[in-house]
Amino acid sequence: MNLLRYLFLAGVCCISLLPVLRAQSHQDSLLVALQQELEGGDSTRVAFQYIVLGNLARDSSDFEEALSYYSLARTWAPSQNVSITSVAVNQQSLIWQKQGLIDSALQQLTEVVAQARQAPTPQVLPAYTTLGNMLRSAGRKEEAMQYWQEGLTLAYHLQDTLYIIDLQSNIARRYREKGNYPRALQLYLESLSLGIALGNLSEQANLYNRIGVLHYNQRDYDQAINYYRMAFHAHRQSQSLRGHVQAYSNIGLAYLEAGQLDSARWYYEAAIPQAIQLNYSHNLGWNYYGLARIALAEGHYTEALNAAYRSLPPRTQRKNLLGQSYLVLGNIHRALQVIDSAQYYYAQARLLSQEAQDAILNRNALEGLSWTYQQQGRYDQALGLYQEYKTMADSLNNEENTRTQALLAAEYSFQMERDSIAQAQAYAEATFEKDLQQRQYFIILTLGGILGLVVLVLVVGNAYRQKRQALAELATLHEEVAAQRDRLDQALLTKDQFFSIISHDLRGPVNSFGSLAYLLKDYYVRGKHNELPALLNALETNSKGVSQLLDNLLTWALQQQGQLTMKPQHLPLTILVNQVMDIFDYQAKSKEIYLRAEIPKDLKVYGDENALFTILRNLVSNALKFTRKEGQVLIMAEATIRGTQIQIADTGLGMEPEKLEQVFRINEKLVTRGTAGEKGTGLGLPLVKEFTEVQGGNLAVESHPGEGTTFTLWFPNPKEAAQEPQTDEHGKDAPELENSVLA
Structure with a gap:
């Protein structure tokens, strides 16, 4: 047994070393190639090889070696080649920023940008982004704005859509910080349209999240939740697991601020196991912080303490989270009337707020400290802290008023137009x-x-x-x-x-x-x-x-005569979908269409087996019929709190809005031939609609001409099946999709 245990441990060690050995092998091959380039005398290729070596060293956290390679790349780069110099300086600056050498990074980036003005190239655009971000972190926000705008002009000139999105989003963030929400929203939406046109799901997810933050800052929590959910779906489609978890946390925070504690708890608890699995400690801390606030609001102080302690990060990391965790610990001990502990945590929160320059955290910590001194009978200290608190609160209120005035100024032209209309009405x-x-x-x-x-x-x-x-x-x-x-x-x-x-x-x-x-x-x-x-x-x-x-004619006739009896039961959805896919396997292969399903193995749906089979058969048949060669048809499903959601999506022809409005009616004139000349009957979708509604479910269709169609079905659990109207898992009416029809 001991021998087997040692062999197992040795195998695990070998497997864990494989990435390191692979990276070392790659580095060795690059060094061999570099030696050949040095002998050949091509300085541009030598500089490029040094940049690649620097990237490998950076990815291995060997920052000093990475800096050395980047310096060699700059040395070997020809004087007229701004591209290689820009890339090397940008990578060096990012490492210097991590090491706290901000001044050196800013100096090098400024020189590169000045040099690039004479010979602009796409490779210099990252330097504009990095320089603006560093200036913003250093508090020089207006200078950052100038570089972002200059970089945006260059990106438009070079037609680099990705950096147009990146730089324009940074500018929008600055407008958001200044309180000009209409202008920020306009820029975010312009960037989002570019991201959608580009098909870049990662950029779309980031922009959905930033628009959600914008609405969150305006306390429009419903809109914030909608955009956070769109960010979640984009992250899921792009298979970004961290983005997926972050979206859950953002939705939880919006529900928390809106006072919907049950919904907030659901999202926080859903995010925690995934954050643990991904070793996403920063996100994990914020989730426990949210649960601590919920438990405190509900008066569950032991649960609140446990969650608050678990939210604490190391002292040297994430000072904002640590400060907020100390603040909530102070509030919990305040509720428990443990004055000394509350005072300690409020003092720690205030100290961290000063380090992180977080005025709101500082204000809340001052109020808590003032209360603890008052409870101890130390009225002079309590009064002094309270006066500080009032000064800070008034300052923040003035800033809020300034942002409000900026928002009013941004809406002035619109108000003038409304006034002229009002005068005409008067x-x-x-x-x-x-x-x-x-x-x-x-x-x-x-x-x-x-x-x-x-x-x-x-x-x-x-x-x-x-x-x-x-x-x-x-x-x-x-x-x-x-x-x-x-x-x-x-x-x-x-x-x-x-x-x-x-x-x-x-x-x-x-x-x-x-x-x-x-x-x-x-x-x-x-x-x-x-x-x-x-x-x-x-x-x-x-x-x-x-x-x-x-089959459709007989089923429709029986349904119209009331002779079709529904026998709902819990059905394994995977088996039902596999049966439908088996029917259409030959048709999909003959049209070279990728037909696949993404369904959790143990997922069940509550409904009548024959009716569900008819629904899936007609929707899959419809999708295959209108999907071109080498397209794809995807069947997806997931469990919600109150039911089961099924989606059938294709990359086919799509439908115009006017046809989308009549898609569930029996009308021979609406029958359209498929991509291979297949003839429809016009009965399939009306049957799908009737069989979905008779089981207490609902049906929505979203379609874009030339892009495809998605049918979304929702079937309730047994205890929800008789309730009207149908709602989503958070108790709100099921939403209609953009460019969609809700049957």
């Missing part, structure tokens, strides 16, 4: 008022004549009321008849369309059977055996189409 109202006064004057003059008719009115009033009542009853009856007529007309129209589909779509395939049979016989007699496989394939395709048409 003029119209004044004219109307004058006309009304003239009419009232005329009424007063004629009042005497009207009074003479009062007696006559009283006599005929009763008869008039009876007549009006009769007319009202007649109008009600007329409305009922009209409604019944409309329903009958709709039923007749549906019937006509139904029989039109039957006569058209059955007549063609049946006639084809006769033609194919004749050709089979003729080719067989004449010995044209090579032609038979093509006819057999056509016969198989024709028969499958007729079979699917008859």
